[in-house]
Amino acid sequence: MSIEVRTVTEAEFPDWNRAVNTGFLRAPTDADETVEWRCARADLDRTQGAFENGRCVATFRSFAQELTVPGGAVLSADAVSNVTVSPTHRRRGLLGRMMGADLARAKERGDTVATLIAAEYPIYGRYGFGPAAWITEWAIDVARSGLDPRWSGPGAEDGGRIDLVDGADVRKLGPELHERFRARQPGAVDRDERWWGAFTGQTSNGLPWTEPYHAVYRSASGEVEGLAVYASDGAWGDSKQPLNTASVRDLIALTPAAGRALWRFVCSIDWVTTVRTGHRAPDDLLPHFLPDPRAARIVTHSDFLWVRILDVVRALEARTYAVPGTLVLEIHDAAGLAAGRFRLDASPEGASCAPTAEPADLALDVRELGALYLGDESALRLAALGTVTEERPGAVAVAEALFRTPRRPWCPDVF
Ligand SMILES: CC(C)(COP(=O)(O)OP(=O)(O)OC[C@H]1O[C@@H](n2cnc3c(N)ncnc32)[C@H](O)[C@@H]1OP(=O)(O)O)[C@@H](O)C(=O)NCCC(=O)NCCS
Numbered sequence: 001m002s003i004e005v006r007t008v009t010e011a012e013f014p015d016w017n018r019a020v021n022t023g024f025l026r027a028p029t030d031a032d033e034t035v036e037w038r039c040a041r042a043d044l045d046r047t048q049g050a051f052e053n054g055r056c057v058a059t060f061r062s063f064a065q066e067l068t069v070p071g072g073a074v075l076s077a078d079a080v081s082n083v084t085v086s087p088t089h090r091r092r093g094l095l096g097r098m099m100g101a102d103l104a105r106a107k108e109r110g111d112t113v114a115t116l117i118a119a120e121y122p123i124y125g126r127y128g129f130g131p132a133a134w135i136t137e138w139a140i141d142v143a144r145s146g147l148d149p150r151w152s153g154p155g156a157e158d159g160g161r162i163d164l165v166d167g168a169d170v171r172k173l174g175p176e177l178h179e180r181f182r183a184r185q186p187g188a189v190d191r192d193e194r195w196w197g198a199f200t201g202q203t204s205n206g207l208p209w210t211e212p213y214h215a216v217y218r219s220a221s222g223e224v225e226g227l228a229v230y231a232s233d234g235a236w237g238d239s240k241q242p243l244n245t246a247s248v249r250d251l252i253a254l255t256p257a258a259g260r261a262l263w264r265f266v267c268s269i270d271w272v273t274t275v276r277t278g279h280r281a282p283d284d285l286l287p288h289f290l291p292d293p294r295a296a297r298i299v300t301h302s303d304f305l306w307v308r309i310l311d312v313v314r315a316l317e318a319r320t321y322a323v324p325g326t327l328v329l330e331i332h333d334a335a336g337l338a339a340g341r342f343r344l345d346a347s348p349e350g351a352s353c354a355p356t357a358e359p360a361d362l363a364l365d366v367r368e369l370g371a372l373y374l375g376d377e378s379a380l381r382l383a384a385l386g387t388v389t390e391e392r393p394g395a396v397a398v399a400e401a402l403f404r405t406p407r408r409p410w411c412p413d414v415f
Helices: 013-023 032-041 094-109 167-183 194-197 255-265 312-318 366-373 379-385 395-401
Strands: 004-007 045-050 055-068 075-083 113-117 128-141 161-165 211-216 224-232 246-255 271-277 296-309 325-334 339-349 350-355 362-363 389-392
Touching: 004 094, 004 194, 013 045, 013 055, 013 075, 013 161, 013 350, 045 094, 055 094, 055 113, 055 167, 075 094, 094 113, 094 161, 128 246, 128 366, 161 167, 167 194, 167 211, 167 246, 211 255, 224 255, 246 255, 255 271, 296 366, 312 339, 312 350, 325 366, 325 395, 362 366, 362 395, 366 379, 366 395, 379 389, 389 395
Parallel strands: 075 113, 246 271, 325 362
Antiparallel strands: 004 045, 045 055, 055 075, 113 296, 128 271, 128 296, 161 211, 211 224, 224 246, 325 339, 339 350, 362 389
16 A cells, blocks of 8 residues: 655644654543644644555654854755654655655755654754754752852842743733843744643643743843743652752843842752753853852753754855854765855855855855854864865865854744
8 A cells, every 4th residue: 555645734743743753652542622723833744644545554743943053144944854664664764755745845945954852863964964952961969059149149249130920921922022032042943822832831732731930131231131030849858858959941041130130049949959051051150140150950962952053045044153264065966956066255244155166165065064053063074084084184174163163042932
């Protein structure tokens, strides 16, 4: 029996949703409201399913996203999500068929890149995606941190203040704060109204949710400059010892002062002995906000946001470069979407990029270009690993100086 891969209709959406849950090993059936919420969020024209005998056995969805790149420009991205193939139908090429169709349409539409959060490392490199932004999670042992247990919040130090607010307030002030945050954070992606609704429990996306606390930081001038969202597990040890772990779901700060105040605040809450930070940039300032940075122990360090370049010229012209330099890049791309030889003339004032017939300085797969693009990966490292080939002596050093950024990109969101 042949398997048909195509976009899904609204009537098929509940079956498609069941297949998503099956692939993600969640209970197969959701409440009607959850299915309706997901259907309303999905662009059905970009929602694919594989059907056998009328039953959905594989799923794939993409949506329009904005990705901030080094320098602050925003690119149109084809964000890929809900990728599953039921265990009865795995390893027969269904993912390959759905990915091929989606990327071809993204290219036609004019998206500059495609993005995704990879569940497992080996899945997406073959489709031209490279790991472009990593995350680190720390567990802070509050007792070891050296913070003063008498600290009563910001104020005396920087004139700022912290207030607890509720979800409705966050829906009002969160979007603007986040817009300002993402404009300066390479790797960050946009959040729409639905995102804020689900994040604050106004609407259910079907995933388990309990109401968290929301702490807002205002600077001395009264500007909202940071938000921390956290929940505690309420754990106690024997002999009446509070042993609460506070898990941070989101913490965005526009300034180091806001970050310092919010992290110290979460670490100062009575009964909280451990703070789990959630996914942070690997070079987050956090450990150094603590008098003893070793109190923050790394519990997760992993690749997170994967990027697939679709339009080399537009992508390379959109980001900024700290130093001047010229490179001719030979890009290999098995899917043919971004293959070619391109000359990049970069400088701190701007960059231009165009196809060229000049000899190549550097040869690499589009996957490696994706890994280098946001500034996280090192061209020297990739050359040492043999995945970037130096065709002209010194070209790898030029690529290192051009692509690498002093601060690392970070995508705080799962999508
Ligand atoms: C990951 C998943 C979508 C792959 O689907 P699939 O239809 O089996 O993939 P394909 O048959 O198109 O695989 C294409 C190639 O990728 C390889 N591949 C796919 N998934 C892989 C994995 N998890 N690890 C290693 N290799 C993998 C296949 O072996 C195949 O290699 P080949 O061309 O050399 O034979 C499917 O296994 C799945 O749903 N897993 C659980 C949910 C999940 O992790 N989804 C991804 C969320 S980001």
